[in-house]
Amino acid sequence: MLKLLVKKQMMEIFRNYFYNPKTNQKRSTVSLVLFILLFAAIMVGILGGMFTFLSVTLCKAFVPMGFGWLHFAIMGLLAILLGAFGSVFNTFSSLYLSKDNDLLLSLPIPVRHILLSRLLSVYLMGLLYSAVVSIPAGIVYCVYATVTPAVILGCVLMVLTVSIIVLILSCLLGWVVARISLKLKNKSFISVLASLVFIGLYYFFYFKAQSIISNLIVNAAAYGEKIQASAYPVYLFARVGEGDPAAMGLVTLVTGLLLALTWYILSRSFLRMATATGKSKKAALKANAIRSRSMSGALLSREFGRFLSSPNYILNCSFGTLFLLVLGVAVLIKGSALLPALDKINGQYPGFIPVLACAAVCMVASMNDMAAPSVSLEGKNLWLVQSLPVEPWAVLRAKLSVQLILTAIPAFLCCICIGIILPGSLSQLLLMGLTVMLFVVLSALFCLFMGVKFPNLTWTNEVVPIKQSFSVFLAMMGSWVYTIALGAGYFLCRRLLSATAYLSVISLFTALLSLLLYRWLRTRGTKIFATL
Structure with missing residues (x-):
């Protein structure tokens, strides 16, 4: 049953790849393969290539200086940002305010299976977006640094840790978006506002990226010391990619505890959230004149x-x-x-x-x-x-x-x-x-x-x-x-x-x-x- 529910969730997300929205007919095998190849080219070729180039630039500068962890800090935070934004609206629509909640809850399906299938779909979408940053970061680091079994394990653990952090953040941000959406009369406002904010941030970082990267490379030592002094958790998180045993153990433990806490909170409140319709005020009937328009x-x-x-x-x-x-x-x-x-x-x-x-x-x-x-x-x-x-x-x-x-x-x-x-x-x-x-x-x-x-x-x-x-x-x-x-x-x-x-x-x-x-x-x- 869980496998079927996850398949249903993924089919809803990628429905346009399987069905033509103009005719509502199933696409041919050739069309399906072409759409999948196009999606892979965009995700792997364009996004993956862009972040690979960025990772190469950072590794060339940081690894010889002994600041390989700073490379993982930057790429890890970018992966979390991209993954959270890419999956937060999927979380909002599939986990909290899904249109088929009432239908699924009326069927003899355990609630935990419904919740777990929704979380797995959110996790897979977050992994899809974050992996185009974290996987190139790990591969490029292995090219420029000395490769040991601990480094390989650290790079793999970095990809998994980032994806779990993305899941936790997506659940939190999705809940915020859902609560705001329930209180808004015009729900399109939040989608438009979020999209405009993202576009503004994108163009801001696009035009500032070169100067930011150059500044980081020139002042790597100074920024490294500041991060270790005032943002030690970020330093510890970044050290996972370098294969530091203490960092891997502590970050894995904390991430696991946060994931367990997220599951506990969602399992206790899922029914209330899934059936929420927002507050509605009772309006007293008043005899007012009807305003006519031309x-x-x-x-x-x-x-x-x-x-x-x-x-x-x-x-x-x-x-x-x-x-x-x-x-x-x-x-x-x-x-x-x-x-x-x-x-x-x-x-x-x-x-x-x-x-x-x-x-x-x-x-x-x-x-x-x-x-x-x-x-x-x-x-x-x-x-x-x-x-x-x-x-x-x-x-x-x-x-x-x-x-x-x-x-x-x-x-x-x-x-x-x-x-x-x-x-x-x-x-x-x-x-x-x-x-x-x-x-x-x-x-x-x-x-x-x-x-x-x-x-x-x-x-x-x-x-x-x-x-x-x-x-x-x-x-x-x-x-x-x-x-x-x-x-x-x-x-x-x-x-x-x-x-x-x-x-x-x-x-x-x-x-x-x-x-x-x-x-x-x-x-x-x-x-x-x-x-x-």
Whole structure:
């Protein structure tokens, strides 16, 4: 029974590898093998190769100096961080708030088997993520250091110890996430926030990694002494990889005790956690007047509700909103440092800076594509909105408005920030802002055009229309090509047209394309939508 439960858990995690989410049909053997090979290439080839290179860099510097343990400290902490983050949301969804808890608990299955199967699936996922760091660390260390049976045992024990620590942390963090989730009305907020924090940390460490590593290598002795003095448990943990008998025994004992304590706590509280539904307040019935909305307001509220309820929708279709605001703030803060270089470019290519800024803002704005999957996301419930006593264009206009509102406002603010800092005449800066606003309208119309033209209403997972649909791909590629052509076209026309004239022509051309797409959506598009 335990083997069957673990198999069920792993099948749920890797379901998309075995079943096509578009058709809900089992994949062919060839497709399954290709997906497994692709997954292995990403985990082993890309992630494993990246951490192998890092481990080689550290070992080359630390091992000759006698600080091999510092290599294990850094790689071990990275393995714990990656493993915990990779499995914490699996813990949250499979251990604490699994959708099939009620079904499994109603069957004649021992509760300890259900709990153990969930823990094993969490452990295997944590091991999968942490091993791409800890295994290369052990192998590379054996290449650069003297290999003894104790060192080999220590490297193996390091991999296992890291995976168990990841399991313990995943259970703890998963419990925190589950408790917060039960108290939130909009549960998508926590997923979006966690994803944004991870992306921010990733880019921070990505850009700072080289300087951090160089600093560690240069000051290895000083950092080593500080760790031994103020973070002795970390030093003891790192010594396991070098095969220190005392460290291996003590760390193994402490890890085993923590694992036993985790099992004890979970076994005593699993039923209460698995059946928790969150606190609900009793509301007294009050006779209040019902607030009525206009037809367009109700449809727009419906579209925003759909957007805000889906973390996948928010994260994959509205990055432009975030980056437009970030770009505007960054220009205000760092723009003065770029002015000498921008003045030099503006001297060689007069008027190029406003055109380049216009193309850059349009490129960032094109990252928003909410309208492209909006029709497909109706899915099998499309008949509900089609049965309403409203015109098809009213429904399409609401979908269009979501992208316009979430893109036009931050794009306008970004243009103001750029206009304050960048050189250029007032007419050029005003035309830059006008071109950006017209592009926002064109991009939204084009996304909706693709959504109506190439809908996918048979999906079983919302990720399919949001990330994998043909309409989203064409909408993104079309917007990118347009923005690249906008910037590159000035080089071809700069001898014939000034920057002001060029931006005027682009504005008129963008407005004309927008008018054509608008007319198509009002006529042909509404007929197609009504007959889907």
